[in-house]
Amino acid sequence: MVSDGTLTPEALAERAKTNGVELWALTDHDEVGGQHRALAAAGAQGLAYLTGTEISVTFAGETVHIVGLGFDPDDAALTQGLLATRGGRKQRAMEMSDSLAKAGIPGAFEGALKFVGNPELISRTHFARFLVEAGVCREPHEVFRKFLTEGKPGYVPHRWASLRNAVGWITGAHGVAVIAHPGRYNFTANEEYALFSEFKEHGGRAVEVVTGSHTRQEFVKYAETAKEFGLAASRGSDFHSPTESRTDLGTLPFLPGDLTPVWELLASRIRQ
Ligand code: AMP
Ligand code: MN
DSSP: OOSSOOSOHHHHHHHHHHTTOSEEOOOOBTOOTTHHHHHHHHHHHTOEEOOEEEEEEEETTEEEEEEEESOOTTOHHHHHHHHHHHTTHHHHHHHHHHHHHHTTOOOHHHHHHTTOSSGGGOOHHHHHHHHHHTTSOSSHHHHHHHSSSTTSTTOOOOOOBOHHHHHHHHHHTTOEEEEOOGGGSOOOHHHHHHHHHHHHHTTOOEEEEEETTSOHHHHHHHHHHHHHHTOEEEEEOOOOOTTTOSSOTTOSOOOOTTSOBGGGTTGGGOBO
């Protein structure tokens, strides 16, 4: 709601409940402004809730997402850190628009803005919606194959938060930091090893193993990585919208039984 999803917290809570979800976390990008509303919506559905966010980090020249769970959403260092992370998105969006214009697609900034709820949080998803609406691509996944990614029109490299800061903000606010969808990054084996080791050194404690962004082979691969690094495991849909997301809330397989679920580390932070 305050980043790039299309449903309200109330509609998400209802959908989660209907789909049999037992514990829900709303994880807007670089924002915690929807947390109190999500908590109330979960309460109204009788759904257990953990606070959530997904912080954009630059590591080894790539954008990595670090999920935070179970933190205090009013923590000053966390909210200040997220505010700083969001700054620069508008400038980047204008540069993305210039790059698309050079590729023969004018008006992308204004076009993407129409889809933006929170003006601080214009993201590539909003550009993807514009490119679909303009008939340039059929669906968002096609957009990310042809545009907005490294080497393609509309891609603008950006410096997000450091890994150390993102993990520090989350743990400082009494939450648990989680490496989101590691299968999505284009890292060499060495870079991936560095990500996991540095993440642990900074106090990170979990990795997303089962997610809508992973293949079944990646479920197995990252279950092994979790054990190798002594990390707990999380499971998340990465659900953004009924028409754009491949994975609906509550429809993914369970975590492999030999992993420690991240919510075991957060039992005292779950709000009923
Ligand atoms: P940004 O934070 O502006 O870089 O945009 C990140 C958003 O782009 C995320 O919410 C993702 O859902 C979306 N995204 C990034 N890569 C892909 C991809 N390959 N396929 C679909 N969506 C993607
Ligand atoms: Mn993500």
